[in-house]
Amino acid sequence: xxxxxxxxxxxxxxxxxxxxxxxxxxxxxxxxxxxxxxxxxxxxxxxxxxxxxxxxxxxxxxxxxxxxxxxxxxxxxxxxxxxxxxxxxxxxxxxxxxxxxxxxxxxxxxxxxxxxxxxxxxxxxxxxxxxxxxxxxxxxxxxxxxxxxxxxxxxxxxxxxxxxxxxxxxxxxxxxxxxxxxxxxxxxxxxxxxxxxxxxxxxxxxxxxxxxxxxxxxxxxxxxxxxxxxxxxxxxxxxxxxxxxxxxxxxxxxxxxxxxxxxxxxxxxxxxxxxxxxxxxxxxxxxxxxxxxxxxxxxxxxxxxxxxxxxxxxxxxxxxxxxxxxxxxxxxxxxxxxxxxxxxxxxxxxxxxxxxxxxxxxxxxxxxxxxxxxxxxxxxxxxxxxxxxxxxxxxxxxxxxxxxxxxxxxxxxxxxxxxxxxxxxxxxxxxxxxxxxxxxxxxxxxxxxxxxxxxxxxxxxxxxxxxxxxxxxxxxxxxxxxxxxxxxxxxxxxxxxxxxxxxxxxxxxxxxxxxxxxxxxxxxxxxxxxxxxxxxxxxxxxxxxxxxxxxxxxxxxxxxxxxxxxxxxxxxxxxxxxxxxxxxxxxxxxxxxxxxxxxxxxxxxxxxxxxxxxxxxxxxxxxxxxxxxxxxxxxxxxxxxxxxxxxxxxxxxxxxxxxxxxxxxxxxxxxxxxxxxxxxxxx
Amino acid sequence: xxxxxxxxxxxxxxxxxxxxxxxxxxxxxxxxxxxxxxxxxxxxxxxxxxxxxxxxxxxxxxxxxxxxxxxxxxxxxxxxxxxxxxxxxxxxxxxxxxxxx
Numbered sequence: 001x002x003x004x005x006x007x008x009x010x011x012x013x014x015x016x017x018x019x020x021x022x023x024x025x026x027x028x029x030x031x032x033x034x035x036x037x038x039x040x041x042x043x044x045x046x047x048x049x050x051x052x053x054x055x056x057x058x059x060x061x062x063x064x065x066x067x068x069x070x071x072x073x074x075x076x077x078x079x080x081x082x083x084x085x086x087x088x089x090x091x092x093x094x095x096x097x098x099x100x101x102x103x104x105x106x107x108x109x110x111x112x113x114x115x116x117x118x119x120x121x122x123x124x125x126x127x128x129x130x131x132x133x134x135x136x137x138x139x140x141x142x143x144x145x146x147x148x149x150x151x152x153x154x155x156x157x158x159x160x161x162x163x164x165x166x167x168x169x170x171x172x173x174x175x176x177x178x179x180x181x182x183x184x185x186x187x188x189x190x191x192x193x194x195x196x197x198x199x200x201x202x203x204x205x206x207x208x209x210x211x212x213x214x215x216x217x218x219x220x221x222x223x224x225x226x227x228x229x230x231x232x233x234x235x236x237x238x239x240x241x242x243x244x245x246x247x248x249x250x251x252x253x254x255x256x257x258x259x260x261x262x263x264x265x266x267x268x269x270x271x272x273x274x275x276x277x278x279x280x281x282x283x284x285x286x287x288x289x290x291x292x293x294x295x296x297x298x299x300x301x302x303x304x305x306x307x308x309x310x311x312x313x314x315x316x317x318x319x320x321x322x323x324x325x326x327x328x329x330x331x332x333x334x335x336x337x338x339x340x341x342x343x344x345x346x347x348x349x350x351x352x353x354x355x356x357x358x359x360x361x362x363x364x365x366x367x368x369x370x371x372x373x374x375x376x377x378x379x380x381x382x383x384x385x386x387x388x389x390x391x392x393x394x395x396x397x398x399x400x401x402x403x404x405x406x407x408x409x410x411x412x413x414x415x416x417x418x419x420x421x422x423x424x425x426x427x428x429x430x431x432x433x434x435x436x437x438x439x440x441x442x443x444x445x446x447x448x449x450x451x452x453x454x455x456x457x458x459x460x461x462x463x464x465x466x467x468x469x470x471x472x473x474x475x476x477x478x479x480x481x482x483x484x485x486x487x488x489x490x491x492x493x494x495x496x497x498x499x500x501x502x503x504x505x506x507x508x509x510x511x512x513x514x515x516x517x518x519x520x521x522x523x524x525x526x527x528x529x530x531x532x533x534x535x536x537x538x539x540x541x542x543x544x545x546x547x548x549x550x551x552x553x554x555x556x557x558x559x560x561x562x563x564x565x566x567x568x569x570x571x572x573x574x575x576x577x578x579x580x581x582x583x584x585x586x587x588x589x590x591x592x593x594x595x596x597x598x599x600x601x602x603x604x605x606x607x608x609x610x611x612x613x614x615x616x617x618x619x620x621x622x623x624x625x626x627x628x629x630x631x632x633x634x635x636x637x638x639x640x641x642x643x644x645x646x647x648x649x650x651x652x653x654x655x656x657x658x659x660x661x662x663x664x665x666x667x668x669x670x671x672x673x674x675x676x677x678x679x680x681x682x683x
Numbered sequence: 684x685x686x687x688x689x690x691x692x693x694x695x696x697x698x699x700x701x702x703x704x705x706x707x708x709x710x711x712x713x714x715x716x717x718x719x720x721x722x723x724x725x726x727x728x729x730x731x732x733x734x735x736x737x738x739x740x741x742x743x744x745x746x747x748x749x750x751x752x753x754x755x756x757x758x759x760x761x762x763x764x765x766x767x768x769x770x771x772x773x774x775x776x777x778x779x780x781x782x783x784x
Contacts, residue, residue, distance in 0.1 A: 201782055203781045206784045210769070221778050222778050
């Protein structure tokens with residue numbers, strides 16, 4: 001009894017002693033996790049893989065912190081202790097440096113980038129973006145749209161790359177480098193060195209057809225999804241309803257089949273080398289202009305005008321950065337009678353809109369103030385001339401409208417012209433021959449690139465981006481009014497520039513802005529929303545928000561908000577949303593009825609059965625899957641230390657074999673066992 | 684089973700059946716036969732059944748060796764050409780390594 005009490009007490013004391021001790025896991029004592037980094041990952045098209053991947057289980061290299069390109073050259077020449085991971089500022093990141101690193105890939109285990117002062121140019125798209133899916137002859141190496149483009153976004157990089165935005169984390173890496181690595185380089189092989197392990201192992205390789213094939217193999221014992229197609233949703237809305245209504249009840253609504261459509265389009269995605277995107281000039285200036293036009297046209301034409309057999313379609317294309325995914329799919333759907341929905345053709349609910357029904361296609365591309373506003377178009381026609389003329393007449397800005405015939409910058413219009421060359425369209429941008437934007441599809445295309453300053457309700461200055469975008473929206477809206485009604489707009493509707501200001505603020509700075517609170521009530525992430533199209537299995541916040549904003553701008557408040565405001569009984573004709581009355585009355589909720597919806601923006605290549613990948617007819621981009629992504633820092637022991645460890649281990653193992661053999665053969669002596677006689681045979 | 688305690692007829696019987704079983708695409712059975720009965724066939728003093736056991740041991744050994752050569756050749760050819768064979772190689776694979784072409 002006493003014994004039991006004694007042992008119980010002993011147990012309690014021992015456990016309390018253990019609790020006091022340091023119970024960190026060995027892993028946590030060895031590694032320092034580096035947070036706040038975004039990785040570069042792998043994408044595939046029908047023939048190639050692009051982007052980066054680490055080794056399976058992570059790529060390990062010795063830190064080399066570089067301030068100048070001399071530091072980098074030094075380590076490439078003199079590095080003697082194995083593979084290195086250079087940590088370089090973005091100002092050093094260029095095509096030359098990457099070419100050198102790739103040609104020395106046996107010495108490089110990875111690359112870390114951290115932001116410094118803004119470089120003059122930083123665009124890693126190609127010089128002719130999306131040229132393979134554009135109209136022939138619209139871009140050449142002599143006169144390219146994006147002459148600063150390095151094309152690294154489409155290069156297959158043989159090591160992992162991370163972008164570490166958090167300066168504290170960069171300092172931790174630098175400190176470790178100073179303490180352990182940054183002296184007597186010739187003896188680096190003999191001492192402990194500060195190293196990084198980069199994990200960004202990509203599951204898919206080679207090309208989209210390869211990984212799609214492997215996704216679907218049934219004999220595979222270990223089925224893993226290797227890649228997903230890029231894609232999200234296109235957003236569309238119309239100025240007038242697509243149905244004719246007998247009074248307010250939409251029971252007797254009849255589809256209007258004979259309308260002609262003016263399309264106002266913009267792209268809504270960008271990309272960058274890393275997981276994070278910015279995208280101020282492309283695509284946000286275009287998106288904001290489109291939404292402003294929608295808002296202003298609704299103010300000018302609140303109701304359908306009888307006798308006008310024309311309508312305006314607002315379309316925001318997604319995935320345009322990756323070979324026009326959104327527009328290719330929308331055109332594909334249109335040609336097959338699946339736009340705006342996949343209801344059967346000639347149904348009595350909604351009209352079917354075909355490409356032939358589009359009379360004019362106006363695309364809003366990059367629209368930060370440049371020298372002028374340029375209207376690019378390929379085929380000259382009376383309609384386009386007239387429209388450009390009316391743009392000039394309605395232009396309130398001091399920047400002129402110049403027409404640029406026989407020219408078409410990368411835009412969704414390319415897809416439509418390639419599909420149906422008779423379509424008449426023009427692209428409005430701020431550049432004539434090459435982009436004004438030096439940061440096309442990169443992290444530096446941020447609010448400061450378009451000199452956006454949030455005015456938060458106060459007066460908008462005259463030479464600001466808000467004013468310019470407002471001016472462009474006004475002139476396009478007035479010209480469209482003229483095209484619809486056949487007469488000049490003489491009423492008093494003006495665009496509220498505070499709204500333009502608010503939109504830029506929402507998309508570039510703070511997603512939890514007033515405008516977003518007006519269109520939805522959920523909490524959004526603190527950092528600006530990603531404008532990367534992403535994989536089709538994940539929905540983007542941005543797409544949903546833009547849809548609701550477009551519905552708010554073009555919809556009609558039908559009743560105060562209530563339980564009846566749902567789309568559950570939806571008949572495809574209208575969409576109902578609970579939205580605030582105005583920016584000043586956020587809590588006053590109304591039920592809005594709008595003709596706004598989304599269509600799938602996944603390349604037709606992924607939905608056509610037996611699609612011939614080698615035909616290259618449609619965009620074929622897919623993104624690899626991965627398991628874990630991250631980086632951690634630790635001290636690798638010197639090579640001498642490592643050799644001693646392996647030698648000692650081997651010696652102990654060999655000795656243990658000898659001892660066990662010895663003990664087994666002498667067991668009868670050691671343990672004093674009787675020697676067993678063999679039992680008699682035949683048992 | 685301790686072969687030293689098995690009567691000779693039984694040994695012959697065993698060796699013969701191991702040899703026959705190997706024809707059911709079981710090279711390991713041949714390999715086992717060859718190794719297990721090696722001492723009986725070549726290193727034991729002569730006895731009546733030894734000659735036949737020796738025959739089975741030699742044939743089993745040769746069979747196993749042939750299998751080994753075939754399998755090693757196939758694995759080498761397959762691993763070298765897996766990436767370039769593309770779809771065909773994926774179809775005949777049970778496990779496709781991640782992240783490799």
